[in-house]
Amino acid sequence: MTSEAKDHAQLADIFNKDEARVDWHDETLWWVRAKRDKAVHQLPEWEELREAASQIKHNVLSNLNSYLIQFEAQAQANGITVHWAADGAEHNRIVHELIKAEGVTRMVKSKSMLTEECHLNEYLADNGIEVIDSDLGERIVQLAKEPPSHIVLPCIHKKKEEIGDLFHEHLGTPANLSDPQILTEAARVHLRDTFLTRKVALTGVNFAIAETGEFVVCTNEGNADMGAHLANVHIASMGIEKLIPQRKHLGIFLRLLTRSATGQPITTYSSHFKKPRPGQQMHLVLVDNGRTVQLGREDFRNSLKCIRCGACMNTCPVYRRSGGHSYHTAVAGPIGSILAPNLDMKKYADLPFASTLCGSCTNVCPVKINIHEQLYKWRQVIVQEGHAPALKKVSMQAMTWTLGSPSVYRAAGKMGRWVMKYAPFAINNGFNPWYKQRDMPEPPKESFGEWYRKNR
Amino acid sequence: MTDREKILAAVAQNQPESSPLPNISFFKGDEAGIVEKYINVLTTIGGQVIQVSGYDDIAAWITEHYSADQRLITALPDLKTAAKLFEPVTTGHELADVDLAVIRGHFGVAENGAIWITEELMGHRSLPFIAQHVAVVFNKSDIVPTMHEAYLRIGETEYGFGTFISGPSKTADIEQSLVLGAHGARSMTVFLLG
Numbered sequence: 272m273t274s275e276a277k278d279h280a281q282l283a284d285i286f287n288k289d290e291a292r293v294d295w296h297d298e299t300l301w302w303v304r305a306k307r308d309k310a311v312h313q314l315p316e317w318e319e320l321r322e323a324a325s326q327i328k329h330n331v332l333s334n335l336n337s338y339l340i341q342f343e344a345q346a347q348a349n350g351i352t353v354h355w356a357a358d359g360a361e362h363n364r365i366v367h368e369l370i371k372a373e374g375v376t377r378m379v380k381s382k383s384m385l386t387e388e389c390h391l392n393e394y395l396a397d398n399g400i401e402v403i404d405s406d407l408g409e410r411i412v413q414l415a416k417e418p419p420s421h422i423v424l425p426c427i428h429k430k431k432e433e434i435g436d437l438f439h440e441h442l443g444t445p446a447n448l449s450d451p452q453i454l455t456e457a458a459r460v461h462l463r464d465t466f467l468t469r470k471v472a473l474t475g476v477n478f479a480i481a482e483t484g485e486f487v488v489c490t491n492e493g494n495a496d497m498g499a500h501l502a503n504v505h506i507a508s509m510g511i512e513k514l515i516p517q518r519k520h521l522g523i524f525l526r527l528l529t530r531s532a533t534g535q536p537i538t539t540y541s542s543h544f545k546k547p548r549p550g551q552q553m554h555l556v557l558v559d560n561g562r563t564v565q566l567g568r569e570d571f572r573n574s575l576k577c578i579r580c581g582a583c584m585n586t587c588p589v590y591r592r593s594g595g596h597s598y599h600t601a602v603a604g605p606i607g608s609i610l611a612p613n614l615d616m617k618k619y620a621d622l623p624f625a626s627t628l629c630g631s632c633t634n635v636c637p638v639k640i641n642i643h644e645q646l647y648k649w650r651q652v653i654v655q656e657g658h659a660p661a662l663k664k665v666s667m668q669a670m671t672w673t674l675g676s677p678s679v680y681r682a683a684g685k686m687g688r689w690v691m692k693y694a695p696f697a698i699n700n701g702f703n704p705w706y707k708q709r710d711m712p713e714p715p716k717e718s719f720g721e722w723y724r725k726n727r
Numbered sequence: 728m729t730d731r732e733k734i735l736a737a738v739a740q741n742q743p744e745s746s747p748l749p750n751i752s753f754f755k756g757d758e759a760g761i762v763e764k765y766i767n768v769l770t771t772i773g774g775q776v777i778q779v780s781g782y783d784d785i786a787a788w789i790t791e792h793y794s795a796d797q798r799l800i801t802a803l804p805d806l807k808t809a810a811k812l813f814e815p816v817t818t819g820h821e822l823a824d825v826d827l828a829v830i831r832g833h834f835g836v837a838e839n840g841a842i843w844i845t846e847e848l849m850g851h852r853s854l855p856f857i858a859q860h861v862a863v864v865f866n867k868s869d870i871v872p873t874m875h876e877a878y879l880r881i882g883e884t885e886y887g888f889g890t891f892i893s894g895p896s897k898t899a900d901i902e903q904s905l906v907l908g909a910h911g912a913r914s915m916t917v918f919l920l921g
């Protein structure tokens with residue numbers, strides 16, 4: 272992959288070449304963000320829900336050892352086979368063994384960012400196993416041979432005409448289709464056949480309950496259920512941080528998740544898998560892959576509270592105008608920029624710098640992760656460890672110095688406006704308490720590319 | 728060391744000092760106007776709600792909207808004049824050509840239109856997903872305000888599989904245009920009894 276050699280700023284430059292597309296990408300995500308606001312403002316108890324969710328997740332992280340043991344015992348009592356994988360390679364090996372044991376070479380998979388993180392599809396392809404992603408957006412990027420660019424909206428960067436071309440080429444639909452209704456129907460027919468013919472189905476996990484040993488999978492399309500209920504073998508892959516203590520805690524998380532993600536009150540399907548069907552095998556793979564290391568990093572531990580709603584991406588002025596692929600990691604955007612350096616500090620040294628530190632991500636995060644503060648802390652760690660991206664070293668030092676002194680800007684009229692527009696985090700600091708409960712104003716789009724080129 | 732031992736040891740080593748669970752018992756929804764709210768929310772997200780006084784009304788509705796050459800299945804004996812009573816299947820594949828599935832739900836949730844349905848009400852786990860259209864029947868008096876009351880009501884009940892279904896299957900993956908009928912049911916009709 273050539274993209275791995277390029278850093279975020281260079282990849283963003285490529286994305287920024289098509290100014291009209293950047294505007295469209297930016298506006299589409301801001302529209303999703305606005306839908307989130309509308310849903311959130313209907314719940315007066317929103318802040319209490321966020322606080323409760325954050326505290327529950329804190330309790331989970333601080334008792335993770337015993338919750339994992341409890342969950343395993345309950346799941347086994349329910350008839351679920353539990354596997355443990357210290358890293359992505361072990362996860363992939365376990366999944367491959369299960370497919371081989373069933374004597375098949377094909378699998379259907381619903382959305383799982385963990386399998387993206389582990390590069391499962393590539394591994395299985397190398398071993399002669401065909402994987403079909405069944406989430407419509409994921410299927411589209413799979414046909415395009417691209418990774419998802421957003422954890423909730425995998426093909427948010429694609430135009431409907433491009434999707435029509437992909438379907439024409441791979442699914443045999445007539446040329447030049449671009450009506451979403453017709454394209455979705457074509458995918459429905461294509462994937463229905465897949466669901467009916469695959470004996471092994473893999474799903475992700477949104478939440479797993481220590482108390483009961485069940486796990487919950489949320490989709491709007493129904494693709495996880497279609498795959499799992501028709502397959503002989505259901506494999507569910509989850510990061511160890513997905514546990515929550517009790518069933519009743521789902522009340523908090525299911526209220527927060529989709530409102531934050533898309534502004535819907537809940538996903539169409541919130542399916543609770545507790546026991547396999549008669550005659551079915553249900554396997555659950557618990558994956559570490561760096562999570563225990565992050566758990567030990569006091570400053571970054573809270574990132575493990577993430578419920579993958581995508582709100583921090585939708586609101587991020589850098590994400591919206593640089594696109595998910597510029598982050599060159601499975602989970603893009605602000606949270607991805609905290610998670611990736613934990614896995615490989617050198618390779619992802621650029622990501623914590625791909626932020627204005629405006630704090631909008633932190634303001635929308637349903638589990639109250641201090642995202643922008645962690646990004647700032649990663650910068651310090653990365654510079655200390657000698658991994659600072661070369662181009663950034665000089666400019667970041669200058670930026671840190673000047674933006675660290677808001678008084679400099681307040682004195683200068685023109686520059687002050689510049690800061691308000693392009694670097695509101697200089698205003699959004701402890702000196703301005705009025706800002707605390709506000710979401711960041713959207714920076715004007717026309718000059719973002721210019722700003723980012725100068726400051727990368 | 729096995730991966731299990733490795734992970735558990737690393738977690739034990741790195742987890743912070745234990746912090747307590749918060750009290751969440753004060754989260755409660757509003758009971759006022761709950762039926763209207765439910766209908767409103769489900770309709771907004773693409774579902775259809777029909778208030779009926781008994782099973783005869785539902786049977787009449789099915790007969791009016793579907794034809795005899797379609798495959799109509801119900802898990803409710805009260806509706807066996809309008810649809811074929813569900814008979815056990817070995818796999819969900821046998822249900823791939825079902826046009827309409829009519830099943831019972833436990834209760835609805837006003838804040839999001841969802842209905843809680845467990846496996847024994849479905850006949851087969853795949854039925855509410857694989858059928859082209861799905862209809863769910865439950866009592867008007869069985870609507871709770873929010874997900875908090877929903878989980879209080881579910882409590883410690885036993886099930887192998889349970890799901891909240893809120894409207895028809897949908898996607899907005901293509902340029903954020905909402906399309907109903909992604910992989911699951913193309914429509915969801917809810918019959919509110921009573």
Ligand code: SF4
Pocket residue numbers: 531576577578579580581582583584606632635636637638639640642
């Ligand atoms: S960090 Fe917060 S806002 Fe971002 S995806 Fe995770 S839960 Fe959502």
